[in-house]
Amino acid sequence: MRRNLLFVFLLMAITAISAIGQTDADREAIKRTALNYAEGWYEGNADKMESALSPDLAKRIVRTNPQGQSVLGQMTAMALVQGTRGGSGKQSAKADQQKDVTILDAMSNSATVKLEMHEWVDYMHVGKMNGKWVIINVLWEMKPKKDEKKN
Numbered sequence: 001m002r003r004n005l006l007f008v009f010l011l012m013a014i015t016a017i018s019a020i021g022q023t024d025a026d027r028e029a030i031k032r033t034a035l036n037y038a039e040g041w042y043e044g045n046a047d048k049m050e051s052a053l054s055p056d057l058a059k060r061i062v063r064t065n066p067q068g069q070s071v072l073g074q075m076t077a078m079a080l081v082q083g084t085r086g087g088s089g090k091q092s093a094k095a096d097q098q099k100d101v102t103i104l105d106a107m108s109n110s111a112t113v114k115l116e117m118h119e120w121v122d123y124m125h126v127g128k129m130n131g132k133w134v135i136i137n138v139l140w141e142m143k144p145k146k147d148e149k150k151n
Helices: 002-020 024-043 046-052 077-085
Strands: 051-066 071-077 099-106 110-117 121-131 132-142
Touching: 024 046, 024 099, 024 110, 024 132, 046 077, 046 121, 046 132, 051 077, 071 077
Parallel strands: 051 132
Antiparallel strands: 051 071, 099 110, 110 121, 121 132
16 A cells, blocks of 8 residues: 555656646747747748757658558658748738647657648647757648548
């Protein structure tokens, strides 16, 4: 019985310590990082996009090739910044520029964020590097077209 109580106490202490590491300022900075990514894309603002990214970013998507096999598409920070600079995101009408940020989990130096954009959803791992929150990993997927959605 004492062993169980000790285990429960230690588990609660660890949980409390990790929660203490997360501040309102951190949560706001995490959200701002995701918004800089989204707004940078829609504005064609490469500097804003780059400010949100770790230089070691890995952005990936699982796709199905014509043979029906899953393949992993990959993009680097540099490719994403160059794509932003090219202005592809500026083609989205202002009314369609969705950028809904949900922080799914956060600790003192890491967070998992869902960013819903107009045509896709990004699941991000965000890390606090040298005091600044940056996107380290993104797994994303295109949203189904309206005619592809199942009822």
